[in-house]
Amino acid sequence: xxxxxxxxxxxxxxxxxxxxxxxxxxxxxxxxxxxxxxxxxxxxxxxxxxxxxxxxxxxxxxxxxxxxxxxxxxxxxxxxxxxxxxxxxxxxxxxxxxxxxxxxxxxxxxxxxxxxxxxxxxxxxxxxxxxxxxxxxxxxxxxxxxxxxxxxxxxxxxxxxxxxxxxxxxxxxxxxxxxxxxxxxxxxxxxxxxxxxxxxxxxxxxxxxxxxxxxxxxxxxxxxxxxxxxxxxxxxxxxxxxxxxxxxxxxxxxxxxxxxxxxxxxxxxxxxxxxxxxxxxxxxxxxxxxxxxxxxxxxxxxxxxxxxxxxxxxxxxxxxxxxxxxxxxxxxxxxxxxxxxxxxxxxxxxxxxxxxxxxxxxxxxxxxxxxxxxxxxxxxxxxxxxxxxxxxxxxxxxxxxxxxxxxxxxxxxxxxxxxxxxxxxxxxxxxxxxxxxxxxxxxxxxxxxxxxxxxxxxxxxxxxxxxxxxxxxxxxxxxxxx
Amino acid sequence: xxxxxxxxxxxxxxxxxxxxxxxxxxxxxxxxxxxxxxxxxxxxxxxxxxxxxxxxxxxxxxxxxxxxxxxxxxxxxxxxxxxxxxxxxxxxxxxxxx
Numbered sequence: 001x002x003x004x005x006x007x008x009x010x011x012x013x014x015x016x017x018x019x020x021x022x023x024x025x026x027x028x029x030x031x032x033x034x035x036x037x038x039x040x041x042x043x044x045x046x047x048x049x050x051x052x053x054x055x056x057x058x059x060x061x062x063x064x065x066x067x068x069x070x071x072x073x074x075x076x077x078x079x080x081x082x083x084x085x086x087x088x089x090x091x092x093x094x095x096x097x098x099x100x101x102x103x104x105x106x107x108x109x110x111x112x113x114x115x116x117x118x119x120x121x122x123x124x125x126x127x128x129x130x131x132x133x134x135x136x137x138x139x140x141x142x143x144x145x146x147x148x149x150x151x152x153x154x155x156x157x158x159x160x161x162x163x164x165x166x167x168x169x170x171x172x173x174x175x176x177x178x179x180x181x182x183x184x185x186x187x188x189x190x191x192x193x194x195x196x197x198x199x200x201x202x203x204x205x206x207x208x209x210x211x212x213x214x215x216x217x218x219x220x221x222x223x224x225x226x227x228x229x230x231x232x233x234x235x236x237x238x239x240x241x242x243x244x245x246x247x248x249x250x251x252x253x254x255x256x257x258x259x260x261x262x263x264x265x266x267x268x269x270x271x272x273x274x275x276x277x278x279x280x281x282x283x284x285x286x287x288x289x290x291x292x293x294x295x296x297x298x299x300x301x302x303x304x305x306x307x308x309x310x311x312x313x314x315x316x317x318x319x320x321x322x323x324x325x326x327x328x329x330x331x332x333x334x335x336x337x338x339x340x341x342x343x344x345x346x347x348x349x350x351x352x353x354x355x356x357x358x359x360x361x362x363x364x365x366x367x368x369x370x371x372x373x374x375x376x377x378x379x380x381x382x383x384x385x386x387x388x389x390x391x392x393x394x395x396x397x398x399x400x401x402x403x404x405x406x407x408x409x410x411x412x413x414x415x416x417x418x419x420x421x422x423x424x425x426x427x428x429x430x431x432x433x434x435x436x437x438x439x440x441x442x443x444x445x446x447x448x449x450x451x452x453x454x455x456x457x458x459x460x461x462x463x464x465x466x467x468x469x470x471x472x473x474x475x476x477x478x479x480x481x482x
Numbered sequence: 483x484x485x486x487x488x489x490x491x492x493x494x495x496x497x498x499x500x501x502x503x504x505x506x507x508x509x510x511x512x513x514x515x516x517x518x519x520x521x522x523x524x525x526x527x528x529x530x531x532x533x534x535x536x537x538x539x540x541x542x543x544x545x546x547x548x549x550x551x552x553x554x555x556x557x558x559x560x561x562x563x564x565x566x567x568x569x570x571x572x573x574x575x576x577x578x579x580x
Binding site: 096192237308370415 | 486495498502506509517519520527530531533534539542546548566575576
C-alpha cells in the first residue's frame with residue numbers, strides 16, 4: 001500500500017524526511033482515482049492538481065496538509081472545476097469562486113484531486129441517486145452493498161485508500177452514517193463552527209460542513225484549520241477556536257456518558273450490540289461513568305419525519321435558483337415560466353422531485369401549520385429532550401446504525417422502531433447543531449460498523465478527547481478496504 | 483391535512499415549477515400512505531402544539547458592521563463564463579414582451 005492509505009502525520013513525516021515529494025503524492029492519488037472502480041468521482045482534477053502542486057508555497061511546509069491530496073464533495077464550489085452536486089441540472093457548471101472550506105484547505109497546501117460523487121443535491125442517504133449512478137462500498141468487492149450517503153463518493157475515496165481525508169456535508173447523517181458503513185471517522189462539528197460559504201444549501205437550518213478521516217487525530221487537526229468565523233456566512237460563529245489536538249489524550253475519568261436506552265434497544269444485530277457494549281466496558285475501564293438513560297420513545301420515532309418535513313420544505317426555497325435562468329442547464333421555452341418548468345422537469349430526477357413535492361405539499365397554506373410548523377415545534381421538543389440529557393452528561397453514545405452497509409435495494413419496514421429510531425436518529429445532531437462523531441467499533445461479515453458520540457454545542461475538544469480514547473481501545477484506526 | 487390525490491401531487495409539483503409524469507405520480511402515490519403514517523407520528527406527541535417552532539439549532543448573534551473596504555467586483559468575463567447565450571456582453575434570455 002502506498003502513502004495514500006496512511007494518516008496525515010505519517011504522510012507529513014515522509015515528506016519532511018524526503019521519502020516522498022508532494023508531486024509524487026499527487027501522482028499517486030490521481031493514478032488511484034483514475035483506476036477507481038467504486039464510482040466515487042464526479043470529476044478527477046488530474047491536470048489542475050498537477051499544476052497546483054508544482055506551484056506549492058514552501059512556507060506552508062509545517063502544515064500537515066502541505067502537499068496532501070484531498071477529495072471534495074461535489075456540492076462545494078471549486079473555482080474553475082466543474083461542480084454539479086451530482087445533478088443533471090448543473091451539468092457543465094463551473095464555479096467562479098471556491099468555497100471557504102476549500103480556500104482554507106488550499107491555504108495550508110492541500111491539493112484537490114477530485115470532486116466526489118454524491119446523492120443528487122445531497123438529498124438522499126444511500127449513495128445511489130447521483131446522476132452518474134451508484135457509488136459502491138469498497139469493503140464489498142461484489143459491489144452489492146451501498147456505502148450510504150449523501151457523501152458517498154467522499155467516503156468511498158478515503159475508504160479505498162485514494163486520499164487520507166475527504167470533505168462531505170451532513171444535513172441528517174450524510175457523513176456520520178456512511179462513516180459507519182465505510183470504517184471511517186466521520187465528524188460533524190457544531191452548527192456554525194465551520195463556514196458554509198460556497199456549500200450548495202439543501203436545508204439551511206440543518207446543513208453542516210462535515211468530513212471523513214482515518215483517525216480521530218486527523219479530524220481534530222482538520223478542525224483547527226476549518227473552524228472559525230467567516231463574514232461571508234452569516235450563520236458562522238464568533239465562538240473562540242481551540243487547539244482541538246491538545247486534549248486528545250486527556251484522561252476521561254469522571255466524564256459522564258449517556259446511552260439512550262430506546263435507541264440501543266431498537267437494534268437487533270447481536271454482533272453490533274456485543275461490540276458496542278465491549279466499548280462501553282472499555283470506556284468505564286478508563287474511568288468514564290456510562291449510564292443508560294430513558295427517552296420518550298414517541299419523540300425518538302418522530303425524529304425522522306420531523307427531519308424529512310423540515311428538510312424537504314427548506315429545500316424547496318434553497319433550490320429555487322436552479323431554474324435555467326440564474327443557474328442550471330437551460331431547456332428552452334416560449335416564456336420565462338416555460339423555460340423554468342422545462343429546465344426543472346428535465347433537470348431533476350424523480351427522487352428529487354419526490355422530495356420537492358413533499359416539501360411543497362407541507363408548505364401549502366392549508367397544510368403549513370399542521371405539517372411544517374408542527375414539525376418545527378416537534379424539533380424543539382426533540383432538542384429540549386437531548387439538551388436535558390446534556391445538562392447531566394458530557395456526551396451521548398450509541399451505535400451509529402443498526403446494521404452493516406445494506407445490500408442495495410433491500411427493503412426497510414419504514415414504520416419499525418429499527419428504521420425510525422436506530423437507522424435515523426442521528427438527525428438529532430443536526431436539529432440541535434451538536435458536534436457529533438462516528439468512529440469504527442467492529443466488523444461483521446468483513447464489513448465495518450461504527451458508533452456515534454455527540455456532545456453539547458462547541459464542546460468539540462471534549463468530544464474528540466472521548467473519541468480518541470475510544471479509538472485507542474478499539475485499535476480500529478487507519479482502516480482501508482482491502 | 484388536505485387529502486392527497488394525484489391531482490394534489492401535480493399541484494404541489496406545479497408550485498415548484500416542474501411537471502410530474504404519470505409514472506412519477508403513480509410511484510409517489512404508492513409511497514404516500516407510508517409518508518403520511520410517518521408524518522402522523524408527530525401529531526401523536528402530546529403537547530407538540532404548545533411549543534414554539536424551532537427555526538435554527540440555537541440563537542446566533544451575527545449582527546456586525548463590516549469595515550468599508552473596497553474589494554474587486556467579479557470580472558465580466560468570469561461572470562459570463564457559465565452562460566451559453568451571451569449577446570453584446572450580456573446574458574441572452576427569452577423574449578418576454580411580444
